[in-house]
Amino acid sequence: MLRIVFFARVKEQLGCSQLELEWDASLATIDAVQEHLCGMENGQWREVLSEANIIRAVNQTVVTGDAAVCDNDEVAFFPPVTGG
Amino acid sequence: MVDAKGNAADTPLRTLVTVAEADFDIGELQVWLLTGSGKEGAVATFTGYVRVDGDGMQCMELEHYPGMTQSAIEAIVAQAAQRWPLLAARVVHRVGRLHPGEQIVWVGVSSAHRAAAFSACEFIMDYLKAEAPLWKKEINDAGEHWVEAKDTDSERARRWRGNDGE
Numbered sequence: 001m002l003r004i005v006f007f008a009r010v011k012e013q014l015g016c017s018q019l020e021l022e023w024d025a026s027l028a029t030i031d032a033v034q035e036h037l038c039g040m041e042n043g044q045w046r047e048v049l050s051e052a053n054i055i056r057a058v059n060q061t062v063v064t065g066d067a068a069v070c071d072n073d074e075v076a077f078f079p080p081v082t083g084g
Numbered sequence: 085m086v087d088a089k090g091n092a093a094d095t096p097l098r099t100l101v102t103v104a105e106a107d108f109d110i111g112e113l114q115v116w117l118l119t120g121s122g123k124e125g126a127v128a129t130f131t132g133y134v135r136v137d138g139d140g141m142q143c144m145e146l147e148h149y150p151g152m153t154q155s156a157i158e159a160i161v162a163q164a165a166q167r168w169p170l171l172a173a174r175v176v177h178r179v180g181r182l183h184p185g186e187q188i189v190w191v192g193v194s195s196a197h198r199a200a201a202f203s204a205c206e207f208i209m210d211y212l213k214a215e216a217p218l219w220k221k222e223i224n225d226a227g228e229h230w231v232e233a234k235d236t237d238s239e240r241a242r243r244w245r246g247n248d249g250e
Contacts (some may be wrong), residue, residue: 009219057217057218
């Protein structure tokens with residue numbers, strides 16, 4: 001099972017803070033997970049999740065490029081950060 | 085932390101990162117930076133406050149990624165401790181609802197000398213702003229909106245690369 005979490009503007013635009021996905025070999029990279037999520041809600045999530053500046057993290061570490069995703073991982077999508 | 089640059093070598097580095105709703109007492113935080121070794125010659129600190137902007141902002145909501153926000157800031161502190169001979173470093177970042185004038189973030193470091201303390205404090209703050217998963221939403225009379233990330237913040241963090249800051 002994958003745990004998917006969203007934060008800030010991404011969370012609000014999707015109307016979803018987290019969900020679980022059954023993991024299989026077709027979800028072995030973050031690009032594949034993102035594409036799968038883009039197809040959810042009749043494709044309505046695509047616009048939010050395909051924003052160029054979206055940040056992706058696997059197990060609470062930001063990843064660049066098409067990082068590996070394994071069963072039981074936590075995958076996060078969030079906008080550029082604005083703390084401090 | 086054993087450090088190639090010397091004077092922190094036999095004193096363990098004291099660090100603590102807190103992400104919480106509660107306000108903080110700057111005096112208590114500053115005392116915490118004094119390790120009891122008597123080696124501190126310099127403490128540098130930064131305090132960030134919620135600022136009133138031009139839109140009649142009433143308050144802001146600070147969202148974080150539980151777990152990751154803290155570990156990301158801890159990683160930034162660890163990087164600073166590798167670059168400069170620090171004795172202690174502490175970061176507090178508040179989350180939740182905050183009003184203009186309230187303290188939002190505090191960074192403090194102690195070291196034997198001021199150059200390391202100044203640089204490490206600024207480095208931690210620059211990277212925190214660029215990398216720590218925190219998001220501000222401003223709430224004013226007209227409604228609410230997410231604060232947009234500024235290129236100048238990522239540029240400030242980038243300038244530390246390839247520059248030892250001393």
